[in-house]
Amino acid sequence: AKSSEGTSSFKAPTPDSPIRICWNENPLGMSPKAQAVARETVAQGNRYPFESTGILQKLIADDYGLSPDHVLLTAGATEGIRAAIEALAAPDIQLVCPALTFDSAEENAKVNGITKITKVPMLKDWGIDLPAMKKAVADYDGPSVVYFVNPNNPTGAICKADEVEAWIKSKPAKTIFLMDEAYAEFADDKNFRSCSPLLTAGADNIILLKTFSKLFAMAGMRVGWAVSTPEMIGKLREKTASNALNFPAVKAAIASWQDKEFIKLSQVSNKTSREILLQALHALKLEYVPSNTNFIFHKVAVPLAEYQKQMKAAGILVGRAFPPADDYCRVSLGTPEEMTYVAKTMLELRKKGLV
Ligand code: PLP
Incomplete structure (x- = not known):
């Protein structure tokens, strides 16, 4: 009616x-195509999804122009954040993040014994204060992991790509950038760009975190991915349960990825x-x-x-x-x-x- x-x-x-x-x-x-294939795949729920997982990993890697060992499939970006923090956790490491952002990195840092958590106050317009983030890293002697959600949650604001990229390219010592781009495909501000071309060009100080939950409407299926160097991806993999994704979700992700x-x-x-x-x-x-x-x-x-x-x-x-x-x-x-x-x-x- x-x-x-x-x-x-x-x-x-x-x-x-x-x-x-x-x-x-x-x-x-x-996506209707993802729904159909997920339904069909339930009937094959007795099988391990090895082959399809490999196909999804390769599809994603191809998109970045990288080999599949640069990509780790995760149970949502949530697992990627957790694996990254666990892989990087060390007694002297500092987590730097904006005061107002997705709280998962901070929560994981706390349970992994990271005591130095620097939350950088927001700008008046709720933007991320990049110079202050840089200063927090520069002022600290030990290693830093910078958790950067771009566009940010809960503010929805972007950080200008020129500025973010210049900072990453300056390669601050002992610093890893955890770039969470869960919402990137919804951004239409021309000052926004994904950091992914830096990864394609060989950057070794970035872990990019992505998800099928937002653009692809698959939040309940729990699929995400991380992109970094094969060495870093290997470290993250050690912090995940191997072969954790379910067959219908993987098949749905493949169908969604291709459903332009x-x-x-x-x-x-x-x-x-x-x-x-x-x-x-x-x-x-x-x-x-x-x-x-x-x-x-x-x-x-x-x-x-x-x-x-x-x-x-x-x-x-x-x-x-x-x-x-x-x-x-x-x-x-x-x-x-x-x-x-x-x-x-x-x-x-x-x-x-x-x-
Ligand atoms: N990162 C950000 C910035 C988010 O806002 C969310 C969820 O809202 C996630 C990661 C986690 O998403 P998921 O685990 O569903 O991929």
């Missing part, structure tokens, strides 16, 4: 079936949703950080906990608190139909003074 929004698939949310825009998931669902139509749809849909939310933010005069991701970090005019409560009552789950940005909300981008509903709800809440 057609809903009032005029699309056949959109249904107004209910408390049991809310609009889930709190975890930076891709609302489209997996879905990739385009994923990017176009995200952009449309971003525009819809931006229009609402403009109408409500709420400040936001320009987004290069599948979420927008925007100010709220009432305490976040109150805003979350009101949105939840309207069937919409928005992001959690991200201190120190206490008056900001991170809203992931749902489908355009969902975001139209979200925008309408926000405007209604404003009339009641609740946003």
